[in-house]
Amino acid sequence: MLMELKNASKSFRDTEIFHDLNLQITEGSVMSLVGPSGCGKSTLLRAVAGLTALSSGQILIENEDMTTVKAEKRPVVMMFQDPLLFPHLTILENVTYGLKYGRNKVNKTERIKRGRELLEKVELESYENRYPNQLSGGQKQRVSLARALILNPSVILLDEPFSSLDPELRHSIRTWVRSFLKRENVTALFVTHDREEAMILGDRIAIMKNGTFCQVGSPEDIYHHPKTDEVADMFSEGIIYKGEFISSGRLKIKTADEPAAEETALGAVINYRIYKYGLPFYAVTIEVSGQEVMIHSDQAWKREDEVMIAFRPEATNELTAVESEK
Amino acid sequence: MIAKRDLQKIFWLLLLFLLFIAPALLMFWRSLSPGAVWPELFSGEWNFRAWQVIFSDGNIINALINTVLIGAAVVLINFLLAVPAAYGLARFNFKGKPLIESVMMMPILIPVLAIAMGMHITMIRIGLTDTMTGVILIHLMPTLPYAIRVMKSGFDRLSITWEEQSAVLGVGRFRTFFTTLIPLLLPSIRSMAVLVFVISLSQYVLTSIIGGGQVSTLPLIYYPYFNSADSAVVAGFSVIFVLLPMLFFLVFEGLIRLYLSAVRSA
Amino acid sequence: MFNNTPLKRFSAFGYLLPALSVILFFAGYGLYSAFRNSLHLGEERPLFASYQELLLESPFWESVSISIWVAFSSTVISLVIGIFLTRRLVRLFQRDDWKFAAWFPMLLPHFVAAYIIYLLFAPSGWFSSLAAQIGWIDTMSQFPVLVNDPLYTGVIFTYVFKEIPFVILMMLPVYQEMDLRYEDVSKTLGGSDWTVFKTVEVPWVMPVSLEVFLILFVFVLGAFEVPALLGVTYPKMLPVLAYEWFYQAAWANRPLAQAMMVLLSAVSLLAAFLILRFTYKWRSHWAMRREDV
Numbered sequence: 001m002l003m004e005l006k007n008a009s010k011s012f013r014d015t016e017i018f019h020d021l022n023l024q025i026t027e028g029s030v031m032s033l034v035g036p037s038g039c040g041k042s043t044l045l046r047a048v049a050g051l052t053a054l055s056s057g058q059i060l061i062e063n064e065d066m067t068t069v070k071a072e073k074r075p076v077v078m079m080f081q082d083p084l085l086f087p088h089l090t091i092l093e094n095v096t097y098g099l100k101y102g103r104n105k106v107n108k109t110e111r112i113k114r115g116r117e118l119l120e121k122v123e124l125e126s127y128e129n130r131y132p133n134q135l136s137g138g139q140k141q142r143v144s145l146a147r148a149l150i151l152n153p154s155v156i157l158l159d160e161p162f163s164s165l166d167p168e169l170r171h172s173i174r175t176w177v178r179s180f181l182k183r184e185n186v187t188a189l190f191v192t193h194d195r196e197e198a199m200i201l202g203d204r205i206a207i208m209k210n211g212t213f214c215q216v217g218s219p220e221d222i223y224h225h226p227k228t229d230e231v232a233d234m235f236s237e238g239i240i241y242k243g244e245f246i247s248s249g250r251l252k253i254k255t256a257d258e259p260a261a262e263e264t265a266l267g268a269v270i271n272y273r274i275y276k277y278g279l280p281f282y283a284v285t286i287e288v289s290g291q292e293v294m295i296h297s298d299q300a301w302k303r304e305d306e307v308m309i310a311f312r313p314e315a316t317n318e319l320t321a322v323e324s325e326k
Numbered sequence: 327m328i329a330k331r332d333l334q335k336i337f338w339l340l341l342l343f344l345l346f347i348a349p350a351l352l353m354f355w356r357s358l359s360p361g362a363v364w365p366e367l368f369s370g371e372w373n374f375r376a377w378q379v380i381f382s383d384g385n386i387i388n389a390l391i392n393t394v395l396i397g398a399a400v401v402l403i404n405f406l407l408a409v410p411a412a413y414g415l416a417r418f419n420f421k422g423k424p425l426i427e428s429v430m431m432m433p434i435l436i437p438v439l440a441i442a443m444g445m446h447i448t449m450i451r452i453g454l455t456d457t458m459t460g461v462i463l464i465h466l467m468p469t470l471p472y473a474i475r476v477m478k479s480g481f482d483r484l485s486i487t488w489e490e491q492s493a494v495l496g497v498g499r500f501r502t503f504f505t506t507l508i509p510l511l512l513p514s515i516r517s518m519a520v521l522v523f524v525i526s527l528s529q530y531v532l533t534s535i536i537g538g539g540q541v542s543t544l545p546l547i548y549y550p551y552f553n554s555a556d557s558a559v560v561a562g563f564s565v566i567f568v569l570l571p572m573l574f575f576l577v578f579e580g581l582i583r584l585y586l587s588a589v590r591s592a
Numbered sequence: 593m594f595n596n597t598p599l600k601r602f603s604a605f606g607y608l609l610p611a612l613s614v615i616l617f618f619a620g621y622g623l624y625s626a627f628r629n630s631l632h633l634g635e636e637r638p639l640f641a642s643y644q645e646l647l648l649e650s651p652f653w654e655s656v657s658i659s660i661w662v663a664f665s666s667t668v669i670s671l672v673i674g675i676f677l678t679r680r681l682v683r684l685f686q687r688d689d690w691k692f693a694a695w696f697p698m699l700l701p702h703f704v705a706a707y708i709i710y711l712l713f714a715p716s717g718w719f720s721s722l723a724a725q726i727g728w729i730d731t732m733s734q735f736p737v738l739v740n741d742p743l744y745t746g747v748i749f750t751y752v753f754k755e756i757p758f759v760i761l762m763m764l765p766v767y768q769e770m771d772l773r774y775e776d777v778s779k780t781l782g783g784s785d786w787t788v789f790k791t792v793e794v795p796w797v798m799p800v801s802l803e804v805f806l807i808l809f810v811f812v813l814g815a816f817e818v819p820a821l822l823g824v825t826y827p828k829m830l831p832v833l834a835y836e837w838f839y840q841a842a843w844a845n846r847p848l849a850q851a852m853m854v855l856l857s858a859v860s861l862l863a864a865f866l867i868l869r870f871t872y873k874w875r876s877h878w879a880m881r882r883e884d885v
Contacts, residue, residue, distance in 0.1 A: 049494050071493040078494040080487050088509040088586060101505055102496030151496060335684060342677075342693040346757065349708045350696065352718065356711065364716050364732060365724030407611040414607030426608060428868070433619045434807060435864045437814025439831050440853035441619055443838060443846075444626030467618050474611060521698075528701035531816040531835060545817075548703060552821055561711070564704045571699045 001063070002027040002187050003048075003155050008057035010043055017043045018211035021057070025155070025204075028185040030178075032202025034192060034235065040211040041191045045157050048189065049078040061154050073103065077148035078157040081164050083140035085132035091143055092128035095119060098151045118146040121184070138169045145177070149184065158190040162197065174200055195235055199223075207231050223247075239291050239309075241266070246311050253282060253297040254308045265308040270301045284309060354565050360558030376558035380566070385547060390566070393527060393543045396458060397574065400465045400526040401519050407466075408473035408518065415474070416481035430474055433467040441467050442535045449536060456540035464536045465529055469522045476521065480514025505589055512582060516575075523574050527567060623857055630851035642847040643855070652852065654827035662744045662819070662829060663812035666751035667805055673752070674759025675801065679793075682767040691764065698757045702750065706821045709750045713738040739822050744829070746822040755808050762804045763797070770796050799871035806867045810860045830856060 001024050009019040018040035025031045033041045046052045048059055050071030059066045066074050077098075085094050096115040099106040106114070119125045122142040124135075132140060141161055148156055161177075162170045178201050181188055190201050198205050199219045206216045207230075214234075215227045224247060226232035229240055237248040241264070254265070267287040274281050274294075281294045282301055286309060293309075301307065359372040380386055415427060433441065442464060446455070454460030488510060492502040508515070530545040537543070544566065551560055632641050646652050681690055697705060712718050720735040729735055739746030770793070778788045819829040828836070830852060837849035 049490075051490050051493065071490070072496050072498050074494075076494065077496075078490075080491060082487070084487060084491045086488075086506060086509070089590070093590065097492075097505075098495035098497065101501045104496075147495065157494075331684070338681060338684060339690060339693065342690060346693055346696045346753075349712060349753075350700070353704075353708055353711060365721040367718065367721050367725060407614060410607040411611035414604045418604035418607075420604050426612065428864075429620075430611065430615055432861075433615060435810055436619065436623065436857040436860050437810075437831060437853060439814055439816060439834060440626050440850075440857045441622035443834070443850055443853055444622035444624070444629065445618060447629065448621070448625055463614075464618070466614060470611060470615060524699055524701065528703070528817065530703065530820070531831070535838075545701065545703065549820070552703075552707065560707065564707045567701050567704045568699060 001025070002061070003189070004058075004060040004063075005044075005048075006058040006060065008044070008047065008059065009055050010040070010047060010052070011055045016211055018208075021213060023206060023213065023216065025187060025189065027187055029203040030181055030186075030188045030190055030201050032190045032192060032198035032205045033208055034195060034198040034205060035208035036234070037193060039208045041208050042159055044208075045078065045159050045189065045191050048155070049076055049157055050074045051078070075154040076157055077151055077153040078159060079141075079144055079148055079161045081160050083132075083137070083144040083164075085135075085140055085143055085147075087132055090129050090131055091124065091135070092116070092119065094132065094143060095147045095150055097147060102151065104151075114150055118150045119143075121149075122146045122180070136169075137165050138173045141165065141173060142176075145180070149186065154187065156186055156188045158188060160192055162192075177201065205235075207235055209234070237294060239286060239289070239293050241289075244313075246313075248293055248295055250311045251293065251295045252310050253284065253295055253299065253301060254310050256306070256308055258308065258310070260310075263310040263312050265310045268307050268309045270303055270305040270307060272303060273301070350568060353561050354568075357558055357562035357565050360556075360561075376556070376562040379556070379559050380562050385542065386544070386563075389542045389544045389547050392458065392541060393545075394570070394574075396462055396465065396541075396543060397523045397526045397570075399458075399462045400469055401522045403462065403466060404469055404473040404518065404522045405515070407470060408477045411474050412477035412481050415478050417486065431471050434471045438468050438532055442532050446535060455536055456538040458541055461533050461537045461541050461543070464532045465526045468529065468532070469525045472525065473518050473522055476514055476518040477511070480511045484510055509586060509589070516578070516582070519578050520571060520575055524571050527570060623854070626850045626857075627854050630847050630854050632847065642851040646848055646851050646855070649848075651827065651833065655830045655833045658744060658827045659813055659830045662747055662751070663809050666748045666755065666812055667808040669748070669752050670755035670759050670808060671801060671805055674756045675763055675797070677756070678760050678763040678767050682764065691760070694760050695757050697754055698761065700754065702754055702815070702817045703821055705754045706746070706750045706818045709746050709753065710739050710822065713746060713749060740824055742824050742827070744819065744823060747818050747829075750818050750822060751808075751812055758808070759804055762800060766797055766800045795874075799875050802867050802871050806864055810863065813860065814856060 003023075003025040005021050005023040008021040010017040011019075021044065023031070033044070035041045043052060047054050050066070050069060050073075054067060057067070061075060066076075085091075086097065089097065092112065092115050093100075095118055096111045099111045099114065116125060116128065119128055122145060124139060124142055124146070127135065127139070127143075132143070135143065144161075162174055165173065174197055180186075181201070188201075190198070192198050192201075202219060204217060205219055205222055207214045207222065209230055214231045215222055217225075222231065223236050226236045226245055229245075232238065232240060232245050236245070238246050239248075239251070240246075253268075253270075268284040269287065271283040271285060271292070274283070279296050280298070281296050283292060283294055284307065285292050295309070355368070355372075357376050358374070359369050360376065363369070411430065415423070415430075445464070449455045449460055449464075454463065484507070488506060489499075489502055492506050493499070497505070528545070529543075530549060533541065533543050533546060537546070539546070544563075548563055548567075551563055554560060630642050631639050633639070638644070677694065681694075700708075710717065714720070715732045715735050715737065717739075720729070720732060723729045723735060738749070774792045775788050778792055783791065814831055816831040816835055819832050820835075823829055823832060834849040834852050837845040837852075
């Protein structure tokens, strides 16, 4: 196991930020940490980086206890929301910053050689003598990534590194980062509040709320089998019926007399229609529970149409019992 | 066709120039052209006589050297004291912080004359009167509160994530300070240095009381000159006070360049 | 590493200690010994004799009134002009290249500013020459006495010339950070220019203005340099009087000088306390109202 959290807890004054967290990350894999703001995910990341201390519990990296090691001595590098390139240094000097002043100092020729290698990897080799203010936001984040990876960290921590970029750039750079991390076989812990980003980058995903992990697993697993209604709400699409989660893909919109005898049917109202991925989707509100869900249908429905939402309980063997907490 | 807005801009720039810069230029001209006799506004003749008088006066040269040395020392000590203090105030929250902040502003909230008069006997006892050291120390009073204030707002504007970024890249605090914080804080350091130098350069009464007339600085010679009949010499003398901070600024800027290139090549 | 553990709190004091001890030694101990020296300890005269003498002494009260006159008028004029210039220039210029021109007098020592005022406003000065050229006056003596005059006009001019840039320096960031959208909101809701000024600008600008007022007022009250050059022998401003007493009669008048400075310090500190408390309250009051919006 490359990185491990054991019963990690953190309180600040009287407020508990997170408690009793256990997590394992294998070498070369990316773990996405998703949760709403204030759930403690950023604090957890800072604790792994060593920027804040745990109240109790342990952080192990390559089986070594890092809990009390200072930030500058840990084999981890963190990337922040902003690229934070030092404005008085050139791009090459920024990339080699850690090799020059950090733990394992490297001589100048070697430094420059490795700096250029990394710049080549992030496809910015022609920019080495520029200054940060001459680069675009996406380029800056790539330099920041190179600056982190030149140190060969055991784990790289990414704190919403795309949130300061505009949406278009965001889309292209996250795909790029994903393939880059895979190509370089980097182990990473990636914090985001964006479900899609978490799925794109993460081999595994940890869903966090109110300082605990609600569920940890592969994206498919969490999407299809959310363990709690909160996870279903945050990460999946579907409805909860009698303590069971039914994915949106299993739901059909029908008129009142259409449902077959073996189907469960719930009264619902059509709210609006959108198009996505070439298909029409309808937002419907289930009458009994008030849940809103997006369902694909090839039939044409109008706003305010009263319809039935039908599904076959026995056909969906993937159904998972949901712990009702409410 | 000039837009109305541009005309307004020209008007205001002209006004600022007339209010704040032109008077100093008039003073400079007076040092070169003493000839104007009332009610003549400008006289055409000019020469360097006043400057020759000034630079052939050994007392002035001696005072000039003292003044620059004192000013540079005051700037250096201010830097050493104000940077940690500002860091402490900007980066930590603790009980009693408002109180400590007000105490640090105290020297500019009470007359410095009161401090100098109170310290006079004590400083005689510990042998600091009549010395450069004593004068340098007493000059800390009107300068240190401003230095702390300027540096604190510098730290306040600088996000703590810069320090954290450096730490996660494996760089210790001490190195981070010299390689990252100082370059990022340069605008504040620059204003602090010039402000402190000018304030130190402006001290008459503190230098007079603590230096006891033994430590000769430019202001101490300036006062007797003020009412002298030779208006060109007074004007030239005044111009020196304007040139010194500018010269200091240039030298300081050069030192900054040296520092930055030393940091990068080290 | 950046925690607020007890150890961290301790190290905060480590950072503050050097500057704090220098300030406490000079300002704190200095003020304390000024106070001690102003008392008649172990003498036959009453302990507070110098304070009695001071308060019954008429030149002292004359000096008090001229000092307050100079400090108040120069501070108010600098503030009004400085704020007016700042709000005008911030709105006119997007970039603050102009600020060098406005900040130039900051580079001048006070006594050099005094000399400039002398050069301009003395009976033999530049404006007097100008008036003669235009034909308004025929002799120097017809020009109004503006320097070394009993009303300290020249001193006030000097302070205004020097302090306007200081006001601009302090107010500029305040105006730059002021969210002009609040003004737009207020205007679109139908507020007149006056309401906009009253409800948007004043609350935002007031605390810093008061602090600047305090710093300048206290500074002018206690500064020796300018009135020593452009003042008159009677009445003297307080610091000039204190300086004179300090060296008079083989140091015999020192307790009197120190008593005056102690009183001045006490009044300054009291004013600082009241003003800072008021601005603190003002800030929290308006911060709450801002959140309501």
